[in-house]
Amino acid sequence: MSSKRQRRAAERVQxxxxxMPWLVERKRARIDEMASTFGIDRDDLVDDLMLATCxxxxxxxxxxxxxxxxxxxxxxxxxxxxFTRPLRLTVAEAFALCAVAETxxxxxxxxxxxxxxxxxxxxxxxxxxxxxIVVERPDDPKLRELIELCERLEHATIDYFSxxxxxxxxxxVVPQRVWVGDDHWYLDxxxxxxxxxxxxxxxxxxxxxxTGRFAASDTxxxxxxxxxxxxxxxxxHVTLHLQPAAMxxxxxxxxxxxxxxxSGVWEVVLPVASTQWLGRxxxxxxxxxxxxxxxxxxxxxxxxxxxxxxxxx
Amino acid sequence: MTTPATNxxxxxxxxxxxxxxxxxxxxxxxxxxxxxxxxxxDGDAGRxxxxxxxxxxxxxxxxxxxxxxxxxxAGEAAYRIDRRQMELSRIDFTDEERRxxxxxxxxxHIDTAWADHARLKLGVAEVDNDAAVxxxxxxxVQSDVxxxxxxxxxxxxxxxxxxRGENRSLDPYGVLGRGGYWYVVGHDNVxxxxxxxxxxxxxxxxxVxxxxxxxxxxxxxxxAVATDAQMLGEGESSELARVVIGSRLAPSVLREFGSQAVxxxxxxxxxxVEVPCGNRxxxxxxxxxxxxxxxxxxxxxxxxxxIGWLTSMAGTS
Numbered sequence: 275m276s277s278k279r280q281r282r283a284a285e286r287v288q289x290x291x292x293x294m295p296w297l298v299e300r301k302r303a304r305i306d307e308m309a310s311t312f313g314i315d316r317d318d319l320v321d322d323l324m325l326a327t328c329x330x331x332x333x334x335x336x337x338x339x340x341x342x343x344x345x346x347x348x349x350x351x352x353x354x355x356x357f358t359r360p361l362r363l364t365v366a367e368a369f370a371l372c373a374v375a376e377t378x379x380x381x382x383x384x385x386x387x388x389x390x391x392x393x394x395x396x397x398x399x400x401x402x403x404x405x406x407i408v409v410e411r412p413d414d415p416k417l418r419e420l421i422e423l424c425e426r427l428e429h430a431t432i433d434y435f436s437x438x439x440x441x442x443x444x445x446x447v448v449p450q451r452v453w454v455g456d457d458h459w460y461l462d463x464x465x466x467x468x469x470x471x472x473x474x475x476x477x478x479x480x481x482x483x484x485t486g487r488f489a490a491s492d493t494x495x496x497x498x499x500x501x502x503x504x505x506x507x508x509x510x511h512v513t514l515h516l517q518p519a520a521m522x523x524x525x526x527x528x529x530x531x532x533x534x535x536x537s538g539v540w541e542v543v544l545p546v547a548s549t550q551w552l553g554r555x556x557x558x559x560x561x562x563x564x565x566x567x568x569x570x571x572x573x574x575x576x577x578x579x580x581x582x583x584x585x586x587x
Numbered sequence: 588m589t590t591p592a593t594n595x596x597x598x599x600x601x602x603x604x605x606x607x608x609x610x611x612x613x614x615x616x617x618x619x620x621x622x623x624x625x626x627x628x629d630g631d632a633g634r635x636x637x638x639x640x641x642x643x644x645x646x647x648x649x650x651x652x653x654x655x656x657x658x659x660x661a662g663e664a665a666y667r668i669d670r671r672q673m674e675l676s677r678i679d680f681t682d683e684e685r686r687x688x689x690x691x692x693x694x695x696h697i698d699t700a701w702a703d704h705a706r707l708k709l710g711v712a713e714v715d716n717d718a719a720v721x722x723x724x725x726x727x728v729q730s731d732v733x734x735x736x737x738x739x740x741x742x743x744x745x746x747x748x749x750x751r752g753e754n755r756s757l758d759p760y761g762v763l764g765r766g767g768y769w770y771v772v773g774h775d776n777v778x779x780x781x782x783x784x785x786x787x788x789x790x791x792x793x794x795v796x797x798x799x800x801x802x803x804x805x806x807x808x809x810x811a812v813a814t815d816a817q818m819l820g821e822g823e824s825s826e827l828a829r830v831v832i833g834s835r836l837a838p839s840v841l842r843e844f845g846s847q848a849v850x851x852x853x854x855x856x857x858x859x860v861e862v863p864c865g866n867r868x869x870x871x872x873x874x875x876x877x878x879x880x881x882x883x884x885x886x887x888x889x890x891x892x893x894i895g896w897l898t899s900m901a902g903t904s
Contacts, residue, residue, distance in 0.1 A: 283595035283596040283599060283643070284599075284643055284646070284647065286596040287596050287599050287600060287603075287643075287647065288647055290596075290600065291603075291647075292704060292707060292708070295708075296707060296710075299710065311707070311713075312707070313700070313703075325596055325597055325600075326600065328597055329597055329600040329601050329604060330601065330604055331601070331604050331605050331608055332605070332621055332622055332623055333623070334601075334623075334625070340604075356603075356604045356607070356608075357603075357604075359670075359674035359675060360674065360675045360707075360708035360709075360710075361647075361648065361649070361673060361674065361675060361708070362648065362672075362673065362674065362675050363675065363705050363708060364648045364701075364704075364734075365648075365734045365735065365738045366699070366701045366731075366734040367701045367702070367704050367705040367708070368705065368734075369701070369733065369734035369737050369738070370697055370699060370701035370702035370705060370728070370734075371701075371702055371705040371706075372737075373697065373702075373726060373728075373764065374691055374692055374695040374697055374702050374726065375688070375691055377691075377695045377724050377726050377764070378690070378691030378692075378694050378695050378724070379691075381694055381695075381722045381723070381724060382722060383721065383722045386683070386686065386687035386690055386691075387687075389681070389683035389684045389686065389687035390684075390687035390688065390690075390691055392681075392684055393680055393684035393685070393687050393688045396678050396679075396680060396684065397678070399676065399678065400675060400676060400678065402738075402741060403737065403738075403741055404741070405741075405761065406737045406738075406740040406741040406759075406761045406762060407737050407761070407762055407764075408761055408762070408763045408764070408808045408809060409726070409763075409764040409765075410763065410764065410765045410766075410809055411724070412842075414842070417722075421721055421722055424721040424722075425721055435835040435836070440878070440879070440880075442835055450721070451720075451721050451722075451723060452721065452722055452723070453722070453723040453724060453725065454723075454724045454725070455724075455725040455767065456766055456767035457765075457766035457767060457815075477838065477839040477842060478835075478836075478839065480835060480838070500696050500725075501696070501723050501725060502696075502725060525768075525787065526767075550878075553878075554875070554876065554878055556900075557875050557878075557897070557900060558871075558872050558875045558876055560896060560899075560900060561899070561900075575900055576900055576901050576902050578878070579896075579897040579898075579900035579901040580897075580901040581878075581879055582875065582878060582879045582897055583894070583897040583898065583901055584879070585879050585882045586882065586890070586893070586894050586897070
């Protein structure tokens with residue numbers, strides 16, 4: 275048994291029922307490719323394929339068993355008889371597919387809108403979903419221009435305001451990708467002033483100007499496949515105690531850990547984007563959130579409150 | 588090494604292979620006898636094992652049909668699997684449709700394996716380089732009950748669930764993904780009104796009842812869930828507050844509330860907006876989220892509330 279953990283029978287059967295039709299369609303596949311396609315440990319995959327070779331119908335003679343052959347690098351099937359077609363989509367799979375299509379349909383600049391719509395129409399035969407799923411996306415007037423800049427890798431100068439640092443800055447960037455998360459659009463760009471990849475919230479770009487200069491694709495470092503906020507390994511963490519009124523903090527921000535204390539208070543640990551970011555969070559949460567550690571952050575909430583209060587004096 | 592899980596996995600695959608190859612309904616005894624003692628022991632132990640395997644296959648979504656026999660086997664249950672019910676029917680996508688689906692699946696990042704499994708079943712290949720798709724979205728699912736809710740909304744089945752410790756009965760009209768959260772919207776059978784619920788706050792499982800309902804024609808799921816801006820006014824009073832917003836944040840505030848909210852534009856680009864403040868805690872959270880780029884001008888109670896909150900936090904009096 276190669277797996278570090280004992281896998282349940284249902285997990286192995288479900289995996290094989292997903293993999294077998296894929297293999298039957300191709301007849302032959304490299305084991306490494308198959309393991310990567312299905313996100314399964316290579317040794318576990320070989321174990322499962324070997325398990326399948328023992329399965330079939332009575333009297334379980336070789337002629338009645340699944341004909342799969344495995345060598346060091348490859349797996350192939352001959353005269354497949356069982357499990358040749360994929361199972362119907364589960365409700366969860368159908369939901370996910372429809373939610374993805376509904377989201378993609380609204381992405382600006384994605385193209386293929388007509389083809390996607392007719393693909394979705396055909397999918398309705400197997401998903402059964404039509405009007406039950408609605409996904410809403412914000413819009414921004416700068417998106418189309420940004421997408422065009424991304425496609426051309428054209429440099430742009432932007433003025434960008436960050437309310438948490440309270441500063442506006444001008445910089446030249448190479449726009450690479452726009453993406454929508456929570457309720458906002460973001461721009462992934464290579465910031466030429468610091469020679470690093472940066473994420474900008476699109477509605478905080480106060481001015482956008484194409485420069486007519488273009489980057490060669492091999493001069494801009496590639497982006498990670500998945501957009502998002504990628505915390506560096508040196509990012510600091512803060513431990514907070516949250517009363518029920520501040521539980522929105524735990525729902526809204528990515529947590530490192532979360533546990534309920536005997537008092538009913540939640541102790542959460544989360545990465546700190548910046549001191550200003552933490553100050554904004556604490557001032558909104560008020561007495562319902564308190565800093566446990568590190569001690570250096572203990573005064574951040576009151577400092578932020580005092581700074582805002584100065585506007586009112 | 589053979590483990591109980593291996594034995595069970597092998598036996599389940601054998602049972603599935605056997606039932607998909609058999610076109611007639613067979614009783615449990617007939618199935619166990621045909622599959623042999625290497626698979627199912629005689630007596631109660633074998634019967635119990637068969638029942639466990641059957642449940643597991645059903646949990647995986649395998650449609651095992653059951654009928655109750657008549658005649659000399661009256662009352663006995665018999666089973667079969669209709670492959671047409673079990674297998675995904677072929678969909679003839681055009682090359683363009685297949686490419687559009689491929690790009691959609693590359694552009695939208697959903698935090699479960701469900702979409703990937705669907706993609707593999709449909710035979711849609713992955714895009715070589717996801718990062719080359721310049722317009723993307725992150726779609727968190729957050730809750731395993733979401734597909735159940737969407738399915739009940741589609742089939743018009745009443746559901747029951749516990750929400751923040753309270754039992755609810757809902758005729759779900761649809762699910763809405765907004766601002767990184769999912770909501771289920773429908774008719775609350777206890778409160779006799781349309782209500783929406785954050786899906787990630789539903790406790791435990793959702794029970795789908797056989798009771799069905801009619802969804803009102805042209806029901807608008809989006810309109811039924813209050814936006815953050817609308818939430819500011821969800822209080823006892825319909826009071827409006829005047830708030831001065833710094834020029835740099837004015838564009839994003841105007842996108843939220845519309846340009847009709849502006850009552851004054853100052854020479855330095857700052858704007859004064861009029862927004863609802865009936866829900867005082869939501870209003871406070873919104874104003875403080877703008878840090879020192881916003882100042883409440885009126886009504887005096889709303890301004891005093893912010894000053895009091897900040898004074899208490901700042902430790903000054």
